Amino acid sequence: MMxxxxxxxxxxxxxxxxxxxxxxxxxxxxxxxxxxxxxxQPTAGDPNVRSRLKNGISELQRLHNLLLSSNVDADVxxxxxxxxxxxxxxxxxAQQYVIRRESDQEPTSxxxxxxxxxxxxxxQLCQALSDDLKRTDIEFQRGSLVQLCEVTNTxxxxxxxxxxxxx
Numbered sequence: 001m002m003x004x005x006x007x008x009x010x011x012x013x014x015x016x017x018x019x020x021x022x023x024x025x026x027x028x029x030x031x032x033x034x035x036x037x038x039x040x041q042p043t044a045g046d047p048n049v050r051s052r053l054k055n056g057i058s059e060l061q062r063l064h065n066l067l068l069s070s071n072v073d074a075d076v077x078x079x080x081x082x083x084x085x086x087x088x089x090x091x092x093x094a095q096q097y098v099i100r101r102e103s104d105q106e107p108t109s110x111x112x113x114x115x116x117x118x119x120x121x122x123x124q125l126c127q128a129l130s131d132d133l134k135r136t137d138i139e140f141q142r143g144s145l146v147q148l149c150e151v152t153n154t155x156x157x158x159x160x161x162x163x164x165x166x167x
Contacts, residue, residue: 089117
């Protein structure tokens with residue numbers, strides 16, 4: 001489930017804000033943490049997971065108070081909203097996955113929802129990156145651009161195959 005756009009936003013905003021690149025290892029960590037797969041995830045009652053989630057909730061409550069008492073840059077707020085929306089959607093999908101798995105229902109429809117959320121997030125990130133690439137005041141590193149080009153070429157080939165199969 002996605003939040004409705006606010007104040008003239010489209011469902012997939014086109015922003016011209018400067019974005020910092022997320023290091024590849026952080027992205028891999030986020031991706032692996034957000035993909036529920038049987039046998040590879042800690043159990044729902046895992047004390048470490050429970051503790052980390054409780055700590056995260058406490059931190060969100062502190063951020064809530066900070067936001068209410070501070071004047072924060074609009075770009076930082078937009079990034080925070082995007083991150084919170086991704087976490088909220090992923091948490092909902094993970095919850096649905098656990099519920100279906102525990103009730104012996106087929107969880108694949110939930111995995112499709114998660115993939116859809118990733119596609120939406122990737123679209124937004126690509127739009128922001130496209131805006132960044134048009135700027136002249138941002139210095140890019142050649143190596144990371146080459147890696148991005150290679151992975152997007154592979155992804156484009158995969159997308160074209162899927163689109164052809166879907167008709």
